[in-house]
Amino acid sequence: MPKTTVIFIPTAGTRKIVRNKGGRIVNFICHLPFMKKWIEERKRKGWTVTYLPRLKSETIARLNVGIEKYFIHPWPDTFIFVTGGQTGKRETGRSSADLMADWLCDYSFDSTKIVSDYQTLQTSEKASALFQELSKRGSTEAEVYVVTSWYHVLRMQIELSNAFRKQNFVKQITFRRIYVFPYFTKECLLYEYLYNVVTEPFKLLLSLVPGFKKHYGIMERKLRGIPS
DSSP states (O other), rough: OOEEEEEEEEEEOEEEEOOOSSSOOOOOOOOOOGGHHHHHHHHTTTTTEEEEEEEEEEHHHHHHHHHHHHSSSSOOEEEEEEEEETTTTTHHOOOOOHHHHHHHHTTTTOOOGGEEEOOOHHHHHHHHHHHHHHHTTSSSSEEEEEEEEEETTTHHHHHHHHHHOSSSOOOOEEEEEEEEOOOOOOTTTTHHHHHHHHHHHHHHHHTSTTTTTHHHHHHHHHHHTOOO
16 A cells, blocks of 8 residues: 555644733633633633634644645645544534644645544554544555644654654555644734743653553543543
C-alpha cells in the first residue's frame, strides 16, 4: 500500500467568557480545571460564564497552515486529521473537532479528506487516536505533518513517538514538525497565549511521570462532566 500522508492538527480550544458580578471579563482565572468548582460558587454570586461555539484564533492559525500544507501534497492518500475533545460540548453541543471540520468545509475543503476526533482530551490520547485511524485505513507507512503552536510541538511529537512504539500496525513513520505562531485578536488574547507558553514546560515534565497522564485524564473528565 502507498505511503499515507497526514496533516495532523490538534485544537487550541474554543472560546469561553467569564464575567464577574460587575460585568468585567476575568477569563484569566478560569484556565485550570480545578478552578471550575470555584467559578461555580462565584456564579451563585452573580458571575456569568458564556461558552461560545467559536474557535480561538490560535486554532484557526493552525488550520490555515494545515490547508497550505495539504495543497502542497494533494495526493489521493492525503487527509487532514483534526482532534479537539469535548471542551464546552455540554454547553454548546459542539466539540472543537466539529468546529474545526466545519471551518474547513466553509472554505470549500473536501469533507471526504477530513477526519475529526471529538472524544480525546489529552495530547497522548490524540496521538493514539491518530494511529487508530491509520490502522483502520490499513496504512503501514505514513508521513505525519504535526501542525501546532511552536511551544506545543515538542510534547506533541514525544506523544506521537510513544504511541508509535505502543502500536504494532504502522511499520514506518516520518514526523515533520510545522511551527505555528498565532496572531492576537479578541479571540486569542495575549494572556491566554502566555499562559500556554508558561505552563507547557510543566506539562511536558509531568507527562513523563508514570501514571500521571492517566490520573490527570480521569480528574479532567470528572471536572468537565465527561464520561471516562
